[in-house]
Amino acid sequence: MSAGRWIAAVTTALVTLTACGVPAQEEAHPVTLPRRPLNVGATSAAAPPAGEVALVLCLIHDNRLTQTVRRVDAPPDPQRHLDQLVTGPTASEQAQGLSTALATTALTVRIPAGETTAAVEVNEAGEGAARSDEVLAYGQIVCTLTSRADIAAVAFLRGGQPLQVPRGDGTLASGPLRAADYRTLIGPA
Template identity: 70%
Template sequence: MITVRGLAVLTATLFLASACGVPTQDEPHPVTLPRRPLNASPSAAASEPAGEVAQVLCLVRDNRLAQTVRRVGAVPGPQRQLDQLIAGPTPAEQAQGLSTALATTTLTVTVPPGAAVATVEISEADDNAARSDEVLAYGQIVCTLTSRADIAAVSFHRDGQPLQVPRGDGTLSSEPLRAADYRILIGPA
């Protein structure tokens, strides 16, 4: 026989099990799908050349961070990906309004084996070269490197010492940064 207490526990359990955590909505809303739908048929995947991998670079469009994907033959190392970022947009990307805030920057990235935090060493800066797009430059580096599966965060150093760098909201941090620290600067692709 079910007691009142047992019935209350059963009702609460059923209620909690049926709640999925997604609020109801009165109106439909747009959903941004991945570049290739996850449910794409194998023939759609076969249209991409064999052996190509996606390399994500975070460039700048209208003072916002914008991700672009380049197809490359093999997975680039972190330094190669950073070098591609510093080189700036291709002519096709420039035609899409993409640019970079990293021109003439010298950066070296290291990722210790088994670590998920990349360390970017920044060469000595010219003290007379104050930049208004410094937040975008750091955001480009962080968003590009953390797009990799093997890097979760990025710390910045000069001469082996931690640097305080601006987050997307303008506050300074010497802690490892993630793409989420620049989310207010990330614009549409």
């Protein structure tokens, strides 16, 4: 082997050994991985431990939408997922300052076969039930349901008819909504 090739081989070996830039450590340490932001589509990720499924719910923290993840034994259907959202935060989540704008709200969700747009039926509001946090309530529903791989958008109905609901910017929409429609309300995780 010529001197030039030998120097090139040694240099390549040294660069390869030091290239990753991660120093050696004596003991293991926890690593916090970033979560997928609310305003991007679902991506494939490492599977949770066997028997556990990540259930993403969008709750409210300081008047902003924020994701929280609960671990459940099996993936819920869309109605059960929505029911978990309407139930509101657990005691532990409340202790973290999380709340909901959906208390006592009755919702029904269906997804027509072969579709990726969920139809959410919003029951008639009771007398005096007007809310100042209505945009957050709709944002919670949209951001929670679109966190699922099988739902890309959410349309709202009342009595089977399209319902105009507020987007994050306050404008009304009667068509399908996505998490991006509420990006101005999505807070840091």
